[in-house]
Amino acid sequence: MKRLEMLSTLAHKNDKKILLWVFDGIGGLPHPETGKTELETAVTPHIDAFVARSMTGRTLAFGQGVTPGSGPGHLALFGYPNDQIVIGRGVLEVLGSSEVLLGGERVSRFSLSKGDVAARCNFATRQVVGGQAVITDRRAGKPATAVSTALVQRISAEVSIEGVEVFLLPGKEHRFSVVFRGEGLVGEVTETDPQVTGAAALRCEPCTPAAARAAEVVNAFVDQINTILADEPAANTALLRGIAGRPDIPTLPELFGLRCGAIAAYPMYRGIASLLGFDVLGDPKTWAEEVEVLKANYDSYDLFYLHIKETDSVSHLGHFDEKVKIFEQCDALFQAAIELGFEVVIITGDHCTPSTLMEHSWHPIPTVMGHPGCLFDDVGKLGERACARGTLGDIEARDLVPLAMAASGKFLKYGA
């Protein structure tokens, strides 16, 4: 965080705009027959033209040899030291949920706020055995998602804790999540899952005096569920795990005075961006709609993050040709986006997902950065191998945002 704090002191506002165009899982490996990767195969004349006047390079999200998940990958992409900041599993899950209920009603826009406490929950079965209430099934017989969603709805409609808003997020099968919002909630509390069957559920305990209120709230929540679901044969209680507050990360608006807009179709990416101070823009469902949202909001932001999920999704399925096609289909959209007049444009990813591996990978992320007057190289086509010899070089992903700040005149000189 020390470097980020130092960089923060250099920040200088102007009206230049930056576009961070993110192909999720961008990088690949050679096709066994052609010897070419997905990027190297794709016909993308507009992207090529941009690359020809830009600097190519490769980024690493978490050093050599490490395959980053979406959390560490995006922290790096936005300039954060992801070895010092961790977004917990529970928080990520909440950030990635598309449906949020409050008082039994769907909340149209939900983002985790400072002071919120989030937890992952499992429906479980609680029975009196030998005079004591014990957990006999930690997953309540794995109810169907439709069944558990209905139960979450019921809890949301009936639960009531004074001074606390209880947001409920349905999940798959026995899983759901909860967010408590109210004064004086601190997430440093213990879990309630006994981890074994035949034992009583644990009471939530505060780990610090400041967390006493949060522990009370968690216990009240569980007590109410026990009442609300008392007539359920299996899913008659809930166990809470990974209870944690929203991580206290300085946002990009706070650090650099940037107005940040995020354009993404998938909830998790909208959530991570919102955690770091991005306004989540529109509700695009397609790449074309994403670019429309970009156009509509162009004047109101300094840094845009535009996320294309499908390059990753098809790679996980091993669909080499599909990935090639997505790059090709995005080519004209990319051109439409950059014609808006950005000072700095970056194409990169949060990690690689070679379709030959069908998984995220540890490889350096092909990256290109262009701005007027930049030190363009002789690379004229985006590709894993070409990017290994460009003028941007092999850099840390967390250096991209600072480089974009510099290239758009948003950083002052350091030192006299």
Add this chain to the structure above:
Amino acid sequence: MKRLEMLSTLAHKNDKKILLWVFDGIGGLPHPETGKTELETAVTPHIDAFVARSMTGRTLAFGQGVTPGSGPGHLALFGYPNDQIVIGRGVLEVLGSSEVLLGGERVSRFSLSKGDVAARCNFATRQVVGGQAVITDRRAGKPATAVSTALVQRISAEVSIEGVEVFLLPGKEHRFSVVFRGEGLVGEVTETDPQVTGAAALRCEPCTPAAARAAEVVNAFVDQINTILADEPAANTALLRGIAGRPDIPTLPELFGLRCGAIAAYPMYRGIASLLGFDVLGDPKTWAEEVEVLKANYDSYDLFYLHIKETDSVSHLGHFDEKVKIFEQCDALFQAAIELGFEVVIITGDHCTPSTLMEHSWHPIPTVMGHPGCLFDDVGKLGERACARGTLGDIEARDLVPLAMAASGKFLKYGA
């Protein structure tokens, strides 16, 4: 160590095998007449074929501008942060000794164990001057090696400290080393060398209460030498320096669950590898024997380290053509090795030793890493300049083992 500890949490066992083929002092500089380096000159068709389907790059063992010794060079090669771990001079000397005596007999296999305390010793001359025994020559007139070796033999046959095994290692001229092995020995004790003549030898003192027993043992050792060598005119005592325990480094088996096998002809390299958890395999005297040992042990290990010393030795003598020939002579052996079926194969060095300099150097180390489906580049010949533009890039030597772990599927994803 923090990163290594994090990487350790990602480790995942499988049956894929890794070969780390190390040409000591691999890299060179242009021959003044041809403008080509040793690697660039050598005719190595098998290595070339491997390079053509692999990723080339360059590694640094200790950052730019620093010429690493064998200790830091090998720590980096095996993935360790050599700026945070130091293998003491005394320990290195012990690790590098080929002859070890216990009770006057040669020990066939010796490796430093946890709890051992090692020290460098000098034969010295002790005389009574003005009623006090003082050191009058700190090197005992530099005896010939054969003479001092015989004295070490005599000490080894006669020394006896209850509950302690005293291993003695002859050295050159006035030098030798000692290792004390026994319960409760802690190496945090002071030296006995007064550093000046005319002063008494120092008594060894414990720096911590736990080291009291080790100090007693050192003093008993010196007292017995004084008795055993009382009739010697010059070498009648010994001064002990650099007294230290075996460094407490987590081993590769501990960190990554890897079964590690080291194949090296020279004691120091066997010693360093053994310190980091490698089993030292066989007793090869030639490169061909090294490959035979590799074949014989292929099924029993996950990571093999195979060390070729002579590329360094001939470079120290300035023999450019000899170094070229060694690469050429190893070419078919390398091919025989990789045909065993390794998932990941790396050719690298612990440092460069350009024969034009006749010394170790600070230059990035030519490195190549190949595995099925890798992002092979257009480099088809191993060489200092070709490696500067490969897809492996310029990386830290300590990243090689993590990259090999990733490439062989031995690392899980980091973060959600």
